[in-house]
Amino acid sequence: MTDIGVEPYREITFDADGDADPAERTALTGVDATDLVLFAHGWNNTPDNARSLFRAFFAAFPALAAGSAGVRLGYGGVIWPSIRFTDETIPNFPHAAAAAAPTGPGLDGATVAALKGFFPGQDAAIDGIAGHLEQRPDDEAAFTDFARLTRQLVTAPTTAPWTPGDLAPEDGPGAAPALLTDDILGLCQRFTAALADTGMAVQPGPPGPSFSIGGSLKHLWDGAKEVLRQTTYYEMKHRAGTVGQRGLGPLVGQLATARPDLRIHLVGHSQGARLVAFALKGLPGTAHNVKSVTLLEGAFSHYAFAERLPEGLPGAGALSDAQGRVDGPVVSCYSHFDTALGVLYPLASALAGDYASELPGLDRRWWAIGHDGIQAVSPCTTLTLAEALRHGVPDSGCVSVDAATVVKDGGPPSGAHSDICHPELARVVLAAGRIVGP
Numbered sequence: 001m002t003d004i005g006v007e008p009y010r011e012i013t014f015d016a017d018g019d020a021d022p023a024e025r026t027a028l029t030g031v032d033a034t035d036l037v038l039f040a041h042g043w044n045n046t047p048d049n050a051r052s053l054f055r056a057f058f059a060a061f062p063a064l065a066a067g068s069a070g071v072r073l074g075y076g077g078v079i080w081p082s083i084r085f086t087d088e089t090i091p092n093f094p095h096a097a098a099a100a101a102p103t104g105p106g107l108d109g110a111t112v113a114a115l116k117g118f119f120p121g122q123d124a125a126i127d128g129i130a131g132h133l134e135q136r137p138d139d140e141a142a143f144t145d146f147a148r149l150t151r152q153l154v155t156a157p158t159t160a161p162w163t164p165g166d167l168a169p170e171d172g173p174g175a176a177p178a179l180l181t182d183d184i185l186g187l188c189q190r191f192t193a194a195l196a197d198t199g200m201a202v203q204p205g206p207p208g209p210s211f212s213i214g215g216s217l218k219h220l221w222d223g224a225k226e227v228l229r230q231t232t233y234y235e236m237k238h239r240a241g242t243v244g245q246r247g248l249g250p251l252v253g254q255l256a257t258a259r260p261d262l263r264i265h266l267v268g269h270s271q272g273a274r275l276v277a278f279a280l281k282g283l284p285g286t287a288h289n290v291k292s293v294t295l296l297e298g299a300f301s302h303y304a305f306a307e308r309l310p311e312g313l314p315g316a317g318a319l320s321d322a323q324g325r326v327d328g329p330v331v332s333c334y335s336h337f338d339t340a341l342g343v344l345y346p347l348a349s350a351l352a353g354d355y356a357s358e359l360p361g362l363d364r365r366w367w368a369i370g371h372d373g374i375q376a377v378s379p380c381t382t383l384t385l386a387e388a389l390r391h392g393v394p395d396s397g398c399v400s401v402d403a404a405t406v407v408k409d410g411g412p413p414s415g416a417h418s419d420i421c422h423p424e425l426a427r428v429v430l431a432a433g434r435i436v437g438p
Contacts, residue, residue, distance in 0.1 A: 004055040006062060006075045008032055013047070013079040016239050018247030029255060033074025035263045035291075035435055036255075037061070040248070041077075042270025042299065042418070043084035043236070045114040050079050053090075053269075053421070060423035061430070068436050080243045082236050082271060083118040085229055086110045088340075090418040091409040106134045107225075118232065125149045129228060136221045140185065143217065146224055147184035150231050154180060155238075179230055179348055185220065191230070192223030194347050198339040200412035226413070230348040233299070236271045244275040249282020256287035263291045265433040269420055270340075273298030273370070277330075280322035292328040292432035296420045297338050297370035297407065299345060304369060305330070305398055306376035313365065317376070323398055331399045331432045333385075333425060334373045335407035339415030341368040370417075373400025385424060392431045392438040401428060 002011060010028045014020050028036075039057060041050045054077040065073045086108055107115075107130045115126045132146045179187065195202050202222040252264055268276035273295035283290065303309055306317040323330045336342060346366035364372075374380050380398040383391075388401045406424050410416045430436040 002051060004051050004058065004075075004077070006058045009054075009058075009075045009077070011077045011079060012038075012248075012251065014081075014243045014247040016081050016242070018243045018245070020247060020251065025251065025254070028076060028251075029258045031074045031076070031262075032072065033262065034070065034072045035265060035433060036074040036076055037265045037267060037429065037433075038076040038078055038248075038252075038276070040080065040266075040268040040272030040275045042082065042268070042272040042297075043088065043233075044082050045084055045110070045117070047079050049084070050077060056421040057426070059421075060426040064423065064426055064430055065435055071435055073435065078248060078268075078272070078275070080247075080272075080275065081118060081239060083114050083232050085114075085232075088414045088418070089411045091416070106130075115232070118235070119153045122153055125152050133221060133225055133228075136218050138216055138218045140217065143184050143188065143220070143224065147227075150228050151180050154231060154235055179227070179234060184224075184227070185217070187227050188220040188223035190223065190347060191226035191344075192220055194343050195222055195226055195413055197343050198412040198415060226344065230344065233271070233348065237274065237300070240271040240275040241278045244278030244280075245282035247282075248275065248279035250284070252279060252290060253282075253284035253287040256284070256289040260289070262289060263433070264289045265292045265294070265429065265435075266290060267294045267296065267429055268298070269296040270299045270370070270417065274300040277304065277319055277322065280319065280325045283325050285325075287325075288327050290326050290328070291434070292429070293326055293330045294429045294432050295330070295332045295369060296425060297335065297341065297417050298332055299341060299368055299370060301349070302367050302369040302372055302375040303365075305374055308376070310376045323377075326396075328434065329393055329396055329399050329432050330374070331393055331401060331428060332369050332373045333401045333403040333407070333428060334370045335402070335404040335416050335419075336371065337404055337408045337410070337416035337419075338370055339413060340417035341371040342415070344413060345371070373402070374398045385428070388428055388431065388438075389424060390438055393428070395434065399432075403428075 008031050010031050012020050012024050012028055039054060041053050044050045058075050065071060112126060112130050116123050128149045129146060132142055192202055255262060266276040276293060304317040304319045305323055307320045309315055345368045349366045373382060377398045380400060381394050382400045385401055385403045385405050393399045406422045407416045407419045409419045431438060
C-alpha cells in the first residue's frame with residue numbers, strides 16, 4: 001500500500017478516457033472513514049510526482065482535524081494523465097526543485113520524456129519539435145514546420161467551443177481556438193511578449209510591437225516554446241473534463257450507493273480543479289454525498305458557474321447548474337500572483353481574431369477562476385483568507401477566497417500557480433466540509 005504520510009489513504013488512477021482500475025474502485029469503497037478528501041493534482045508527469053504533492057498537501061490535515069468529534073478522516077489521491085514542463089516551479093517542493101531545468105526555449109530530457117508519455121505514438125514529432133527549439137533556426141519555414149508538428153499532437157476536438165464560459169470540447173461545435181489555427185509567427189510574437197510580462201528573461205527581439213518578415217526571427221522561439229506548453233494545456237483541458245465527467249463523477253455516484261454515509265470532499269489544483277468541477281456534471285442526480293468542493297488556482301473560466309454570461313456574451317457557463325449538485329459550498333481559492341492564470345491563460349483562451357488590439361490579460365472575459373475567483377454568480381460570497389480562517393465559509397453556494405497572502409511564491413513563467421501546500425489552505429478545505437470550525 002502506498003505511504004504518503006496519512007492514513008487511511010487510497011488512490012484512484014484514471015486513463016485519458018476516464019476509465020479506472022476496478023481494484024482501486026473496490027479499495028476506495030472500503031476506506032474506513034466518515035469523511036473522504038479526494039484531491040486531484042494539476043500539471044504533473046508521473047504518479048510519484050503526484051504522490052509527492054499529495055504528501056505535502058495532506059501533511060497538515062491530521063493535526064487540524066484531530067479535535068473533530070465523530071470524524072474519521074480519509075484521504076484519496078486522484079491520478080490522471082497530465083504534464084508539467086520542468087521549468088515550471090513548485091515552491092518549497094523538493095521533488096520538483098531537484099528536477100528543475102534552466103529556463104529557455106530548449107527542452108530538457110525530462111520534459112521530452114514527459115511529452116512522449118503524454119502523447120503516445122508521437123515520438124518523431126516530439127523529437128522534431130525539440131530539435132527546432134534547440135537549434136532556433138532563423139527561418140520562417142522552421143516555424144511553419146514547428147506549428148505542423150505541434151498541432152499534430154492534439155487529440156482533443158479542435159472544432160470545440162473555446163469561449164469565455166469555458167464550454168468543454170464535448171459540449172458541441174463552435175470556433176476553433178486561436179492556439180491551433182492562427183498564424184504561428186503571430187502567436188509566437190504574442191507569447192514572447194507575454195513571457196516578458198511574467199518576469200521571464202527572453203531573448204530580445206527588434207524594437208517595436210511587431211516583427212517583419214526578412215528580419216531576425218530567432219527571438220520568437222521563446223514564444224514558440226510557450227505555444228507548445230499551452231498546446232499541452234489545451235489537451236489537458238479536454239482530458240480533465242472527460243476524466244471528471246465520465247470517470248470521477250460516476251465513481252462518486254457509486255460511492256453514494258455503496259457507502260451512503262461517507263461524506264465526500266472534492267479538492268483540485270489547476271486543471272485538477274477543472275476535473276473535480278466537471279465531476280459534478282457526471283454525478284448522478286440521486287447522489288447527495290459531495291459535501292464540499294475546493295478549487296485551488298483553478299485553470300478554467302471564472303464564468304464557468306454563471307447561469308448567464310455577462311457583458312453581452314451569449315449562453316451560460318459550462319457548469320451553470322453544477323453547484324446545485326453539492327450539498328455544501330463550492331470554494332475557489334485564487335491569487336493574483338499566479339501569472340500562469342493572470343497572463344498566459346487569458347492569451348491561450350482568447351478566440352481567434354479577438355485579441356488584435358490588446359493582450360487578453362487586460363480583457364477580463366478571459367480570466368481564470370484561479371485568478372480572481374467565481375464571477376457572474378449571484379449570490380457569491382467573497383472573502384479574504386483571513387476572514388475565511390476567522391469566520392469559516394458559508395454552508396452552501398459559491399464562495400471566492402483571496403489566498404494571495406500565502407499563494408504568492410514562484411518564478412516565471414507560472415508564478416505562484418503551484419504554491420498551494422499551506423496549512424491555511426488545508427483549513428479552508430476542512431472548513432468548507434464542516435469538518436472543523438473556524
